Amino acid sequence: MGSQSVDRRIQLSIISGFLGSGKTTFLQHKIFKKDHSSICIVINEAGDISIDDVLLDDKIEKIKISGGCICCDSNAEFVEKLIDLCGIRNHANADFNNRIDTILVETSGISDPAAIYDSIVNHSILGRNIVVKGISVLLDAFDSNTFISEPLIAKQLACADDIYITKTDLVSNEVVAQKYNIARYFNPSALIRSCSKGEIQNLTEEQTRQFGIKSILPDAKTERVNSYETFIVNLEENTDWNNLVIWVSALLSCHGDKILRLKGIINSPAGRLLVQGVGPNIQKPQRLPKEFYESKNFLVLIGRGFDKTDIKRSANFLNT
Numbered sequence: 001m002g003s004q005s006v007d008r009r010i011q012l013s014i015i016s017g018f019l020g021s022g023k024t025t026f027l028q029h030k031i032f033k034k035d036h037s038s039i040c041i042v043i044n045e046a047g048d049i050s051i052d053d054v055l056l057d058d059k060i061e062k063i064k065i066s067g068g069c070i071c072c073d074s075n076a077e078f079v080e081k082l083i084d085l086c087g088i089r090n091h092a093n094a095d096f097n098n099r100i101d102t103i104l105v106e107t108s109g110i111s112d113p114a115a116i117y118d119s120i121v122n123h124s125i126l127g128r129n130i131v132v133k134g135i136s137v138l139l140d141a142f143d144s145n146t147f148i149s150e151p152l153i154a155k156q157l158a159c160a161d162d163i164y165i166t167k168t169d170l171v172s173n174e175v176v177a178q179k180y181n182i183a184r185y186f187n188p189s190a191l192i193r194s195c196s197k198g199e200i201q202n203l204t205e206e207q208t209r210q211f212g213i214k215s216i217l218p219d220a221k222t223e224r225v226n227s228y229e230t231f232i233v234n235l236e237e238n239t240d241w242n243n244l245v246i247w248v249s250a251l252l253s254c255h256g257d258k259i260l261r262l263k264g265i266i267n268s269p270a271g272r273l274l275v276q277g278v279g280p281n282i283q284k285p286q287r288l289p290k291e292f293y294e295s296k297n298f299l300v301l302i303g304r305g306f307d308k309t310d311i312k313r314s315a316n317f318l319n320t
C-alpha cells in the first residue's frame with residue numbers, strides 16, 4: 001500500500017469586501033465555534049491605526065498590519081509575517097496541538113484579494129507551506145451608492161470563491177436580488193449566500209430573482225481607481241459628545257460622497273464607543289470593552305478628493 005501523505009500545510013482564507021461591508025462581524029462568526037489556539041488572524045487596515053481587532057477575542061493570535069494595504073504597499077510586510085508563521089510552525093515539533101493550522105486574513109476594504117492571493121501562491125516558501133482555501137468576498141446590501149462608482153468592488157467579486165451579501169436584514173428582498181445579480185454578473189461561479197449579523201444563510205427564490213444588469217448598473221466603470229487617502233483627526237479627551245455628533249453630521253452631509261469610511265473611538269455619556277460609518281451611513285456605535293478606556297479619542301477618515309486641511313480646520317471646533 002502506498003503511503004498517502006497528509007497535506008500538513010497551513011490553511012489560509014482571505015476575507016475581502018469593500019470598506020464597511022461587515023468583514024469583522026463575519027470573522028467573529030467564522031471563528032465562533034473554532035478552537036482558537038490553532039487560529040491566527042491577520043488584520044490589515046490601510047489606515048495608521050488598527051481598530052477592527054478590538055472587536056475580536058483576546059485569546060486569538062493576531063497579527064496587525066496597518067498603515068498600508070497588503071495587496072500593494074504593505075505586501076512585503078505581509079509576506080514576511082506569513083513566513084514567520086510558517087517557521088514557527090515547522091519548529092514547534094514539541095507541541096503539535098499548539099501549532100497554528102488556520103490563518104484568516106481580513107483584508108483592508110480597499111485591497112485587491114487577487115493580488116494577495118498571488119503573493120502567497122507564487123512565493124517559493126509560502127507556496128509550499130500554505131494552502132489558500134478560498135477567497136470570501138462580502139457585498140454590502142445596505143450600501144446602494146458606492147458600487148456604481150467603485151470598480152474595485154467588481155474586481156473583488158470577480159475573484160471570490162464565496163460571496164456573502166451582508167446586512168440583508170436591513171433591506172428588501174428586491175434589493176438583495178439586485179446585489180445578487182450584480183455579484184453573479186461579475187462572478188458566474190461563486191457560491192452566493194447572505195450573511196446578516198454573522199449568520200450565513202442560503203438566498204431565497206425571491207432574493208435571486210433575475211434582473212437585467214443594465215437596469216442596475218447603467219454606467220458602471222471598469223477601471224480601477226487608486227487614489228484613496230487616509231487621515232486621522234485627533235480629539236481631546238473631553239470632546240463634547242453633542243458637538244461631535246453635530247460635526248460628524250455636517251461632515252457627512254458636505255463630504256459624504258467623498259468619504260468612504262469613517263471610524264473612531266470616542267467618549268460618550270454612555271462610555272467609550274467605537275463609531276463606524278460607510279459613506280453617509282453611520283452604524284450604531286458599539287460600546288468598547290473596559291481595556292479601551294485608556295486609548296485616545298480619534299476619528300479615521302478614508303476617502304478621496306476631499307480637502308484634508310479644510311476638514312482638519314473644521315475639526316478644531318471640537319477641541320476648543
Ligand SMILES: [Zn+2]
Nearest residue numbers: 069071072111
Ligand atoms: Zn493594495
